[in-house]
Amino acid sequence: MKEKLKAIQEKAMAAFQEAKEMKDIDDLKVKYLGKKGELTAILKEMGKLSAEERPIIGQMANDVRQNLEKRLDEAKNRLAAAEMAHRLEKEKIDVTMPGRARAEGHRHPMSIVTDEICSIFMGMGYEVAEGPEVEKDYYNFEALNIPKNHPARDEQDTFYIGGDILLRTQTSPMQVRTMEKGKLPIRMVCPGAVYRSDEVDATHSPVFHQLEGLVVDKNITMGDLKGALVVFAKELFGEDTKVRFRPHHFPFTEPSAEMDVTCFACGGKGCRVCKGEGYIELLGCGMVHPKVLKMSGIDPDEYSGFAFGMGLERVAMQRYGITDLRLLFENDMKFLKQF
Ligand code: DAH
Numbered sequence: 001m002k003e004k005l006k007a008i009q010e011k012a013m014a015a016f017q018e019a020k021e022m023k024d025i026d027d028l029k030v031k032y033l034g035k036k037g038e039l040t041a042i043l044k045e046m047g048k049l050s051a052e053e054r055p056i057i058g059q060m061a062n063d064v065r066q067n068l069e070k071r072l073d074e075a076k077n078r079l080a081a082a083e084m085a086h087r088l089e090k091e092k093i094d095v096t097m098p099g100r101a102r103a104e105g106h107r108h109p110m111s112i113v114t115d116e117i118c119s120i121f122m123g124m125g126y127e128v129a130e131g132p133e134v135e136k137d138y139y140n141f142e143a144l145n146i147p148k149n150h151p152a153r154d155e156q157d158t159f160y161i162g163g164d165i166l167l168r169t170q171t172s173p174m175q176v177r178t179m180e181k182g183k184l185p186i187r188m189v190c191p192g193a194v195y196r197s198d199e200v201d202a203t204h205s206p207v208f209h210q211l212e213g214l215v216v217d218k219n220i221t222m223g224d225l226k227g228a229l230v231v232f233a234k235e236l237f238g239e240d241t242k243v244r245f246r247p248h249h250f251p252f253t254e255p256s257a258e259m260d261v262t263c264f265a266c267g268g269k270g271c272r273v274c275k276g277e278g279y280i281e282l283l284g285c286g287m288v289h290p291k292v293l294k295m296s297g298i299d300p301d302e303y304s305g306f307a308f309g310m311g312l313e314r315v316a317m318q319r320y321g322i323t324d325l326r327l328l329f330e331n332d333m334k335f336l337k338q339f
Contacts, residue, residue, distance in 0.1 A: 001042065001049070001057050008038050009064045016068075016075040022083065025076050032068060039065060109339045110209060110328055113316040114191045117211055120235045124228065126187045126213070131174040133193050137164040139173035143295050144252040152251050157197045159206075167195035171212035172252060175288070175307055178214060179296035184303065185217035191312065202324045209312040216288065216298065216305030222255070225285060225306035233261050233282065236315070242268060244279060253286025253307055264318050273321070280318060283310035 012032040019025055032038050043061055046054060107115070118128050146152045156169035174190040190212040198204040215224065226245070233243050242262045250256040261282045263274035270276040285308035290300035313325055320339070322328065327335050 001045065001053075002060065004042055005039075005057070005060055005064050008032065008042065009067065012038075012068050013071055016071050019075050019079060022076070022079055025072065025079065028075075029072060033065065033072070039068070106339070108328075108336065109316050109320055109322075110312060112339065113319060114209070114211070114312055117232075117236065117312070117315070118189060118191060120232055121189045121213065123235075124187075124231065126189050126215075129174060129178060129188050129190045130192055131168075131171070131177055131190055133168055133195070134161060135166060135168035135173050137166060139176050140166060140168050140170070143176040143292065144172050145289050145291050145295075146251045150251065158195050159197060169196050170194050170309060171210040172307070172309060174212050175214045175252070175292070176296050179216065179293070179298055182297060184298070185215075186305070187215050187217075189213045200326065202326065205313075205325055205329060207329075208325075211310050211312055213308045214288070214305060215307075216293070216303055218303060220287075220304045220306060222287060222306070225287065225308070228306075229259055229283070229285065229308060233259070237261055237264055237319075240267065243282075245285075248284060248286075250284055250286055252289050252292045253284075254289045256284065256286030259283050259285055259308075265321070282315070283308050285309070 012028070015028055015032075019028060030037060034040070039061065046057065046061075049057055122128065140158075141147070141150070141153060141156075158169045159167045161167070171190050171192050171194060174188075174192075178186055178188055178190075192209065192211075193207055194210050195207050198206050200206065213228075215228070230243055234241050240262075244260050245257040246260065248256045248258045259282050260279035262268035263271060263278055263280050265271050265273035266278065268278040270278045274280050285306065288305040288307050293300040293303060293305065313328055316322065316328065317325065
């Protein structure tokens with residue numbers, strides 16, 4: 001039995017030495033030291049031994065067990081250290097390696113133009129306001145002197161949410177919402193999306209953007225309107241820009257006009273861009289109709305005001321020489337990267 005014990009000890013130690021993975025350690029423990037292991041099997045044969053031999057062999061078996069347990073622990077520590085070293089090597093991070101550059105975006109041409117126009121007006125003391133795109137019929141039409149069955153509604157057919165709720169067709173409802181608050185004087189511009197049930201083509205889209213302006217104070221005249229809009233046009237398109245006003249009709253202003261600016265491409269000589277006109281239409285404007293002031297709680301005998309509204313896509317298209325409106329909505333990277 002001594003021989004057997006010795007043989008087991010040698011065999012086990014050799015196996016411990018060769019263990020490559022943590023999992024081997026567990027297997028070896030079961031194989032040599034477990035309840036059904038080789039050492040236990042030998043101890044079961046102790047009964048066959050003589051009374052003198054038993055304690056000697058017993059002592060020896062205990063020594064072997066202790067020895068093997070110690071060696072197994074050592075093997076385990078060796079493997080754990082090796083595994084850790086391996087992981088440290090594998091998961092090493094080179095902090096000096098340059099990072100992956102992230103593609104950086106930039107503002108959309110519509111945002112560039114909108115921000116620029118707002119900042120021109122802010123420079124003249126205007127506040128920038130924003131209003132709801134889902135609007136009440138009252139603010140979009142009624143309070144702007146466009147009652148039910150007024151022909152002006154035909155040109156501004158929109159999407160109805162139901163009842164008196166619709167998608168606003170213009171930013172003009174913000175005139176009413178601002179006046180209603182009753183804080184005078186008013187100097188405000190309001191950019192935002194507007195909606196009309198139009199088919200998409202090179203110059204139309206069911207969603208586009210406008211910028212509204214409103215000034216209400218005592219003694220505001222058409223001269224103030226012209227002064228403000230001429231300064232604005234020169235700041236936006238350059239000092240040499242000339243403007244002209246043409247009489248027009250809007251239900252919420254009286255008198256009303258459209259303002260044209262000299263063509264950015266030819267400077268007024270006439271070219272393909274302005275179709276030989278020399279001028280390009282920029283916005284609608286006028287003196288706020290007394291009825292509109294009154295409906296919003298402002299006394300037209302004491303106060304007067306002017307208003308204007310412009311299409312922002314049109315401004316962007318003029319500014320950048322874009323000939324198709326759809327380009328502004330299609331999110332084509334090749335197009336957008338140019339700005
Ligand atoms: N809301 C008008 C439109 O969508 C544009 C407009 C014209 C706005 C004259 C105004 C204005 O404030 O005074 O056609």
